Amino acid sequence: xxxxxxxxxxxxxxxxxxxxxxxxxxxxxxxxxxxxxxxxxxxxxxxxxxxxxxxxxxxxxxxxxxxxxxxxxxxxxxxxxxxxxxxxxxxxxxxxxxxxxxxxxxxxxxxxxxxxxxxxxxxxxxxxxxxxxxxxxxxxxxxxxxxxxxxxxxxxxxxxxxxxxxxxxxxxxxxxxxxxxxxxxxxxxxxxxxxxxxxxxxxxxxxxxxxxxxxxxxxxxxxxxxxxxxxxxxxxxxxxxxxxxxxxxxxxxxxxxxxxxxxxxxxxxxxxxxxxxxxxxxxxxxxxxxxxxxxxxxxxxxxxxxxxxxx
Amino acid sequence: xxxxxxxxxxxxxxxxxxxxxxxxxxxxxxxxxxxxxxxxxxxxxxxxxxxxxxxxxxxxxxxxxxxxxxxxxxxxxxxxxxxxxxxxxxxxxxxxxxxxxxxxxxxxxxxxxxxxxxxxxxxxxxxxxxxxxxxxxxxxxxxxxxxxxxxxxxxxxxxxxxxxxxxxxxxxxxxxxxxxxxxxxxxxxxxxxxxxxxxxxxxxxxxxxxxxxxxxxxxxxxxxxxxxxxxxxxxxxxxxxxxxxxxxxxxxxxxxxxxxxxxxxxxxxxxxxxxxxxxxx
Numbered sequence: 129x130x131x132x133x134x135x136x137x138x139x140x141x142x143x144x145x146x147x148x149x150x151x152x153x154x155x156x157x158x159x160x161x162x163x164x165x166x167x168x169x170x171x172x173x174x175x176x177x178x179x180x181x182x183x184x185x186x187x188x189x190x191x192x193x194x195x196x197x198x199x200x201x202x203x204x205x206x207x208x209x210x211x212x213x214x215x216x217x218x219x220x221x222x223x224x225x226x227x228x229x230x231x232x233x234x235x236x237x238x239x240x241x242x243x244x245x246x247x248x249x250x251x252x253x254x255x256x257x258x259x260x261x262x263x264x265x266x267x268x269x270x271x272x273x274x275x276x277x278x279x280x281x282x283x284x285x286x287x288x289x290x291x292x293x294x295x296x297x298x299x300x301x302x303x304x305x306x307x308x309x310x311x312x313x314x315x316x317x318x319x320x321x322x323x324x325x326x327x328x329x330x331x332x333x334x335x336x337x338x339x340x341x342x343x344x345x346x347x348x349x350x351x352x353x354x355x356x357x358x359x360x361x362x363x364x365x366x367x368x369x370x371x372x373x374x375x376x377x378x379x380x381x382x383x384x385x386x387x388x389x390x391x392x393x394x395x396x397x398x399x400x401x402x403x404x405x406x407x408x409x410x411x412x413x414x415x416x417x418x419x420x421x422x423x424x425x426x427x428x429x430x431x432x433x434x435x436x437x438x439x
Numbered sequence: 440x441x442x443x444x445x446x447x448x449x450x451x452x453x454x455x456x457x458x459x460x461x462x463x464x465x466x467x468x469x470x471x472x473x474x475x476x477x478x479x480x481x482x483x484x485x486x487x488x489x490x491x492x493x494x495x496x497x498x499x500x501x502x503x504x505x506x507x508x509x510x511x512x513x514x515x516x517x518x519x520x521x522x523x524x525x526x527x528x529x530x531x532x533x534x535x536x537x538x539x540x541x542x543x544x545x546x547x548x549x550x551x552x553x554x555x556x557x558x559x560x561x562x563x564x565x566x567x568x569x570x571x572x573x574x575x576x577x578x579x580x581x582x583x584x585x586x587x588x589x590x591x592x593x594x595x596x597x598x599x600x601x602x603x604x605x606x607x608x609x610x611x612x613x614x615x616x617x618x619x620x621x622x623x624x625x626x627x628x629x630x631x632x633x634x635x636x637x638x639x640x641x642x643x644x645x646x647x648x649x650x651x652x653x654x655x656x657x658x659x660x661x662x663x664x665x666x667x668x669x670x671x672x673x674x675x676x677x678x679x680x681x682x683x684x685x686x687x688x689x690x691x692x693x694x695x696x697x698x699x700x701x702x703x704x705x706x707x708x709x710x711x712x713x714x715x716x717x718x719x720x
Contacts, residue, residue, distance in 0.1 A: 161685040165708075168471050168683075181687075189703060196678050196688035201492040203680060207687045210703065354492040382492065405681035406487065406496060408537070 138422035140415070140430045142176070142396050144374045145322035147259050147297040149176035149231055149397055152430055153387065153415045156378050156401030157182055157235035157261060157301070158207065162221040163228070169408040174415065176397060177231035180217065182263050183251075184236070185243050187213035197334055197343035202353030202380070203402060204332050206346030209237060209266060209273070214247045218254045226256030233299065236290075237263040237273060245289045252294040262290050262321075265303030265328035267350045277303035277312065277328075284315045291320035299376065301325035304356075309363050313371040325376045325399070326367060327360045353402040354380040361393045368394020368435050382410065384417020391418075394435040440464065442536045444528045445510065451591040453517045454560065455526050456503070459536065460510040467539060478502050478511070480567035481674055481712045484538030485682040486513075486525065494521045499679050501564035501651075501711070502539060514563040514594065540682050541711045544568050544649055544672055546579070551645035553581040554669070555604070556625055556660050558652025559588070562595040564674050564711075565651055573602040582628065583607070586621025586656065590614040622659045629667050643669050650674070650715070661715035671715035677706040684708035692719040 140151035154177040160166055163178050172178060190210025197204050212221065214236070225232045234257045238244040244262065251257045264286055266273030276282040287300050300316035302309055304327040313324055329350025334343040342348075360379025368375055377395025380402065381387050387398040403410035418430065427433060442461035450456050467473040485497035498521045504512040517526050528534065544564075546553075553572055557565045562585060572581050583606040587593035593615055599606040607628065609621040617624060625648075634642045650660045651674040664671035677689035690703035691710075694717045701719050704710065 158687075159685065165681075165683050165685045190687065190690070192692070193690050193703070194678055195690065196680055196686070198494060198496050198678075201495055203495060205680070205686070205688055210687050210690075353495050402495070402680075405686050407535075408681075408683065 136428055138419060138428050138430065140419060142431055144259075144299070144376065144396055145297055147231060147322070151176040151415050152391065152397040152418065153411050154179055154233065154376060154397055154399040155404060155411055156399035157263065159401040159404045162217065163225050164221075166404065166408055170412050171228075172225075173229040174412050175230045176415075177233050177258070178225060179233040179235050179261055179399065180221070180225075181211050182209045182235045182237045182266065183211055183214045183217050183247060184209065184238060185214060185247050187211065187216065192345045194344050195346070196349070199332070199334055199351065199353075200355060202351055202355030204334055204344055204349035204351055205329070206344050206349035208346065214250050218250065222254055222256050231258040232256055233259045233261050235261040235263055235301070237266060241285050241289045244286050245293045248290045248293040252296060257296060259297040259299055260290060260294055261299040261301050261325055262287060263301050263328070265301050265305075267303070267305060267329060267331045267348065274303050274305060278306050280311055280315050283312050284319045287316045287319035287321050297322040299323045299325050301328055303328050304359060304363055305331050310366055310370045313367045313373065317371055317373050321373060323374045323376060323396075324367065324371070325378065326364050327356075327379050330356050330359065352380065354382055354386075356380050357386060361389055364390055364395050365393040365437065365439070381414070382406070384414045384421060387414045387418060388421055388433065391430070391433050392435070392437040394437075396431070396434055440468070440536055441533050444530050444532045444534070446530060447526065447528050449526070450514070450594065454592075454594060455515055455517065456512060457515065457525065457528070458506065458510060458512045459534070461536065462509055464536065465505045465508045465511050477508070478505055478539035479543030480571045481543035481564050482539035482541045483564070483682070483711060484511070484513070484536050485540065485679075487535040488521050488524045488528070494524070496680055497537065497682060498522060498525065499682055499707075501674065502567045503563050504566055504570055514560065514566070516560045537682060541707060542709070544674070544712050546576070546647070547670070549645055550647045551579060552647075553579055554625065554628075554646060554648045555581055555583040555599070556621065556648060556650040556652070556656075557584070557595070558586045558621060558656040559592055559594070561650070561652025561656070561674075563651070565649060566595050566598060568649055569599055569602055569604055573604065584609075584621050584625045584628070586610070586652070588612065620656070620659075622656060622663065625660065626663055629663070629669070633667065643667055646670075647672065654720070657715070658720050661718065661720070665716060672712050673715045673718070674711045675706050675713055675718070676711070679707055682707045693717045694719060
């Protein structure tokens with residue numbers, strides 16, 4: 129008698145410290161708005177999580193245009209954290225997101241430690257936020273952002289302040305624009321972060337040789353897309369080996385094989401960012417592709433591939 | 440959706456017409472606002488040319504003509520690597536298309552006469568507007584004003600005339616009359632036709648100017664329309680990543696209400712068509 133093997137449906141659930149995701153795929157901050165735009169393309173409940181556009185205490189206009197340009201297998205942006213502000217987010221955007229069966233990760237930033245703290249306190253009281261991602265790594269604003277993320281003590285102070293202001297899981301989003309990310313990851317861990325997001329964009333620049341002007345008004349911007357993927361994978365791997373916190377890996381993930389590369393390097397979850405701009409269905413295709421890979425390789429749980437690179 | 444190239448031909452040096460087909464490509468997609476309704480003139484599509492990550496982003500192209508519910512035409516200028524790749528596609532080739540997207544040209548109630556003003560590749564979305572007016576709006580008359588560097592770059596003038604739209608041209612080098620800027624032709628036209636009716640109302644009430652083209656032309660058209668008290672709707676261009684309102688990359692500065700303060704609005708989903716009076720150039 130021939131026995132037909134029906135593949136067992138693998139479990140995709142992963143845990144970012146106290147935060148459990150039904151699958152490892154999240155959308156990266158600033159690439160998914162507040163979810164509404166993409167809800168026209170697929171059911172947001174399919175996602176492991178949604179990270180919102182960065183939120184500040186007061187609404188922000190962002191940088192003057194032109195704000196973006198394309199580069200080889202990537203793009204430079206200097207949006208400047210344009211956002212509706214935390215209060216309008218809670219009042220007008222969060223109720224919509226709360227209607228979906230997915231984890232809502234509120235990405236926050238501030239100009240001072242006190243601002244980070246105040247934004248956190250407001251989100252802590254809001255219904256429907258499942259975690260706070262702390263952006264200390266935006267390369268496109270004068271104060272705050274990367275100024276915190278490239279200074280070890282400032283990193284500690286911000287994460288500590290956020291930690292003390294909420295009982296929600298705290299995720300530190302770190303900058304790749306430092307010589308070694310590991311000490312920063314370590315400081316974030318000591319300050320009480322539950323997980324790390326790696327990586328934010330790489331600082332870059334592009335020039336129009338006809339006009340001899342920078343291609344974006346901010347002069348420099350954040351580089352994203354497949355061009356940065358090897359850098360991101362390397363940083364995830366380095367931090368995974370050195371620091372005990374779960375990692376959300378991101379940087380140029382376009383499809384499931386890219387996502388799997390990050391998980392093998394040590395990421396517990398992954399985020400699709402620039403991919404959302406090119407293909408609104410990218411996150412759901414990535415989820416399906418990860419599941420297919422697990423089935424094909426006889427792996428019954430997504431968590432079993434985390435950090436399994438044979439290096 | 441996956442669309443197939445039906446025709447892709449060079450119209451004049453560096454300018455191409457491409458026809459693509461896919462089921463329902465001329466209609467709003469299921470699940471999208473206005474699902475099943477036809478694409479509106481002034482809307483655009485995002486085209487992914489090739490499977491490679493270089494170029495990475497989709498290319499926004501305005502609807503030039505809705506041929507059927509299942510086929511649309513674009514007029515594009517080969518200006519970079521994405522459009523160069525597009526120009527090499529042949530009938531039967533496939534490409535991934537998102538759209539129609541954006542708001543389209545408004546035609547407020549009471550508009551009786553449309554002045555269509557295009558420069559160079561700016562004719563692309565205006566043809567769709569001319570199609571719509573001549574096919575579906577017998578209550579509206581139109582006049583077209585098409586400018587270009589030289590005669591080869593005055594695009595679509597014959598098509599406008601075929602629709603029995605009175606069409607004026609201008610070239611910078613005089614290779615097609617009249618020599619000079621199309622905005623001068625427009626100015627003369629408005630002054631010549633502006634009358635006061637018996638009640639003292641200006642005949643330009645009920646007129647609207649629809650413009651698309653180089654920024655200098657748009658600024659000058661906007662100033663002229665304001666001077667004569669005519670509404671001006673203009674289709675704007677910007678670098679875009681997503682085309683669906685998420686990336687915030689394509690913003691332009693516009694006036695926010697009457698208090699003179701400005702806000703950034705997204706060309707992709709607040710536009711691409713704006714009231715020219717609101718744009719901070």
